[in-house]
Amino acid sequence: MAADLSIQPSGPGGDLGLYVHIPFCEKKCRYCAFYSVPLRGHDVSAFLDAVVCELDLYAPSQPVETLYLGGGSPSAVPEALLIGFLRRLLDRIGPVAECTLEINPAQASERLFFRLREAGATRLSIGGQSFHPRELDFLGRIHCADDIGRTVRAAQAAGFENLGLDLIYALAGCSLKTWEYSLEKALALDVPHLSAYSLTYEAPSPLYTDLQCGRVRPVDEELDRDLYEAAIDTLTAAGFEQVEISNFARPGFACRHNLRYWENRPWLGLGPSAGSWYQGRRTTNAADLDAYLAAIRQETFAYAERHTPSPLEIACETAVLNLRKIAGIHRAVFEQQTGYDPLTLFADPIRHHAALGLLDADPEGVRLTRQGLFIADSVLCDFAAIDSGFG
Numbered sequence: 190m191a192a193d194l195s196i197q198p199s200g201p202g203g204d205l206g207l208y209v210h211i212p213f214c215e216k217k218c219r220y221c222a223f224y225s226v227p228l229r230g231h232d233v234s235a236f237l238d239a240v241v242c243e244l245d246l247y248a249p250s251q252p253v254e255t256l257y258l259g260g261g262s263p264s265a266v267p268e269a270l271l272i273g274f275l276r277r278l279l280d281r282i283g284p285v286a287e288c289t290l291e292i293n294p295a296q297a298s299e300r301l302f303f304r305l306r307e308a309g310a311t312r313l314s315i316g317g318q319s320f321h322p323r324e325l326d327f328l329g330r331i332h333c334a335d336d337i338g339r340t341v342r343a344a345q346a347a348g349f350e351n352l353g354l355d356l357i358y359a360l361a362g363c364s365l366k367t368w369e370y371s372l373e374k375a376l377a378l379d380v381p382h383l384s385a386y387s388l389t390y391e392a393p394s395p396l397y398t399d400l401q402c403g404r405v406r407p408v409d410e411e412l413d414r415d416l417y418e419a420a421i422d423t424l425t426a427a428g429f430e431q432v433e434i435s436n437f438a439r440p441g442f443a444c445r446h447n448l449r450y451w452e453n454r455p456w457l458g459l460g461p462s463a464g465s466w467y468q469g470r471r472t473t474n475a476a477d478l479d480a481y482l483a484a485i486r487q488e489t490f491a492y493a494e495r496h497t498p499s500p501l502e503i504a505c506e507t508a509v510l511n512l513r514k515i516a517g518i519h520r521a522v523f524e525q526q527t528g529y530d531p532l533t534l535f536a537d538p539i540r541h542h543a544a545l546g547l548l549d550a551d552p553e554g555v556r557l558t559r560q561g562l563f564i565a566d567s568v569l570c571d572f573a574a575i576d577s578g579f580g
Contacts, residue, residue, distance in 0.1 A: 203251050203252070204252045204253065205251045205253050205254065205455055205457060205467070206253070206255045206256075206449040206450075206454070206455070206456035206457070207244075207255070207256045207257070207278075207282060207285075207456065207457050207459070208257045208456055208457070208459065209256075209257070209259070209458075209459045209460050210223075210224070210259060210261060210458065210459065210460035210461060210462055210463040210474075211236075211258060211259070211262070211263045211265075211266060211460060212224055212225045212226050212236075212260060212261040212460065212461055212462070212478060213225070213226060213227070213228040213231065213233060213236075213260065213261050213262060213265045213266060214226070214227065214228065214260065214261055214262045214265055215227070215228055215262070215293075215295070215296075215331055216329065216331050217329070217395070218328055218330060219327070219328055219329035219394065219395040219396045219399075220328055220329070220357070220389075220390075220394055220395075220396045221394055222391035222393060222397070223261065223462070224261075224461055224462035224476040225260060225261045225262075226478055228265050228266075233267065233270055234270055235482065236460075236478065236482065237266075237270060237273075237274045237277075239481065239482050239485040239486070240274075240278075240459045240460055241274075241277050241278070242485050242488075243460075243485050243490070243491070244278070244281060244459055245281070246485075246488065246489075246490060247457055247467075249282075249467075251455075252283070253282040253283070253285055254285060254286050254449075255286060255287045255288070255289070255445050255446035255449060256279070256282065256285045256287070256289070256446075257288075257289045257290075257446040258275070258289065259291045259314075260291060262291065262316075263291050263292070264290070264291070264292045264293050264297065264301070265293065265296055268300075268301055271301075272304050272305065275288075275290075275305065275308045275309060275310065276309070279308070279309045284309070285309075286445060287311055287312055287351075287445040287446060288309055288310045289312040289313065289314055289353075289444065289446055290305060290310055290312075290313055290314070291313075291314045291315075291316060292314065292340065292344075293316055293331070293332060294316070294317060294332040294339070294340040295330075295331045295332035295336055297315075297336070297339070297340040297343055298343060299343040299346055302344050302346075302348075302349060305347075306347055306348050306349065311349075311351055312349070312351040312352070312444070313344050313351075313352050313353070314352075314353040314354075314355065314382075315337070315341065315344070315352065315353065315354050315355065315380075316330075316355050317337040317340075317354050317355060317356060318330055318355060318357045319356065319357060319360070320334045320337065320370060320374040320375070321334065321370070321371065323362070324357075324362075324363065324367070327360055327361060328357065328360070329395070334374075337374075341354070341378045341380060342378075345379075350381070351381065351382070351442060352380045352381065352382065353380065353381075353382035353383070353444060354375055354378065354380045354382070354384070355383075355384045355386065356371055356375060356383065356384065356385050356386070357385075357386050357387075357388050358371075358385060358386070358387055358388065358413075358417070358420065359388045359407070359408045359412070359416055360388050360408075361405050361406060361407070361408070363412075363416070364412075365412070365415055365419060368416045368419060368420075369419055369423065372385075372419070372423045372424070376423075376424075376427050381438060381439040381441075381442035382437070382438040382439070382442050382443070382444060383429065383436075383437045384435055384437070385420040385424070385435055385436075385437065386435050387413055387416070387435075388407070390407065414563050417562075417563065420437075421559075421562075424437040430443075430515075431515045432448075432514065433447070433451060433514050434513050434515075434562060434565055448514075450510065451510045451514050452507075452511065452514075453503070453506055453510045453511070453526070454466075455468070458472075458473075458474065459474075460474065460481070461475060461476055461477060461478050461481040461491070462474055462475070462476035469497060469498075470495060470496065470497045471494075471496045471497075471498060472492045472494065472496075473493055473495075474490075474491045474492060474493060475491050475492070475493040476493065500527065500528060500529075501575070503527055504523075504527040504528075504529045504531075504534060504575075505572060505573050505575050506573075507523065507526060507527055508523070508531060508534075508535060508573075509569045509572050511523065512555075512556070512557055512568070512569055512572065513569075514556075515556065515557070516556060517554055517555050517556025518531050518554045518555050518556070519553065519554045520532060520552070520553055520554040520555075523554070531554065531555060532552075532554075532555065534575065535555070535572055535575060538568075538571040538572055538575070539555055542561065542568050542571070546558060546560050546561075547560055547561035547564065548561055548568065
C-alpha cells in the first residue's frame with residue numbers, strides 16, 4: 190500500500206518529472222561516485238519489475254512531463270529487457286514531452302536506437318567524456334574515442350535529433366590544447382546539447398581514493414578556469430546558448446528534465462539511491478540494491494532519508510538551484526513559487542556579491558555574472574545559508 194503523501198505540492202504547476210536510477214554497469218568508472226553494481230550476478234529483470242512496483246506505490250495522479258533513465262548505465266541492460274521496461278513505464282504514465290536515456294558508447298547500436306525510438310524515447314544523453322585515449326583510460330571508460338562518433342551517427346541514423354554529449358575537462362595531465370581538441374571533435378558531430386564538467390574527486394570513487402593517497406593531483410585553479418573559459422567561448426561562438434553552469438544547447442534543445450531540477454519543480458526518483466522532491470517532501474532511497482528490493486517486495490518505500498523542508502528552506506534551495514541557470518532567479522516566478530521576494534530575502538548576499546562583480550541584479554531578478562560562474566559554489570553557499578544568517 191502507498192504511504193501517506195498528503196502534503197502540499199512543491200513548486201508551481203501540476204506536472205512531474207520521473208527519474209529512474211538503473212544501477213548496473215559493466216565496469217565502474219574511476220571518477221564515478223554514483224551508486225552502481227556490476228551487471229553480472231544480478232537479476233536485472235527482478236530489479237526492473239521492482240521499479241514498476243515502486244511507481245505503482247506512488248500512483249501519481251499528475252501528468253508526467255519528462256522521463257529520464259540514468260545510472261549506472263541503462264544501455265548495459267539487455268536490449269529486450271530495456272525496451273520492455275521503457276514500454277511498461279510509458280504505458281503507466283502516458284506520453285511525455287521528453288524521454289531521455291543515458292548511453293555508454295561501448296553499448297550502442299543503430300538497432301538499439303531504432304527500438305528505443307519505437308518504444309517512445311525522444312532523447313539520448315551520450316557519455317563521451319573525452320576524445321583522447323589516454324584520458325579515457327584515466328577515467329576508466331570502457332569505450333574508445335572512435336566509439337563516440339559511431340554512437341552519434343548511429344543515433345542520428347535511427348532518427349534521434351535531440352542528442353546530448355557529455356565531456357569532462359581538467360583531467361590530470363590535460364592542457365588547453367587537448368581540451369580544445371575534444372571540443373572541436375564534439376562540435377564536428379553536430380550534437381545540439383553539450384555538457385562540459387570539470388573533473389571532481391568525490392567519495393567513494395576510485396579517483397577520490399587515488400587523490401587521498403597522493404597517486405593523482407588535481408589541475409591547478411588557473412588551468413581549470415582557462416579550460417572552462419575555452420568551453421564557454423568555443424561553444425557560444427558555435428551557436429550554443431549556455432543554459433546552466435555546465436550545460437550548453439542550441440536553441441530549443443535544452444534538457445527539459447534537468448531544467449526541472451534547476452527550477453526546483455517536483456520529480457519522483459525510482460530505484461536505489463534515487464532522490465525525490467514530491468508533495469513537499471525530499472526523500473532519498475537506500476543506496477543498496479538488496480535493501481531496495483526487499484522494501485519494494487514488502488510494498489513499502491525504500492527510503493533511507495526523508496525531510497520536509499520549511500518554507501524558508503525551500504526558498505533557499507530554489508535560489509541556489511535557480512542561480513545555476515544562466516538566466517538566474519526570475520523575481521516574479523520565484524515569488525509565486527516560494528512566497529518570498531528574492532531581492533528582499535537575499536538582499537545582503539546580493540549586495541555583497543554584486544559589489545564584487547559576481548552577481549548582476551535588477552528589478553526582474555538576479556543572476557551570476559561571467560566572473561561569478563568561475564566561483565559559483567562560494568556565491569551559492571551564501572544563498573543557502575540565509576536561514577542560519579548570512580555572514
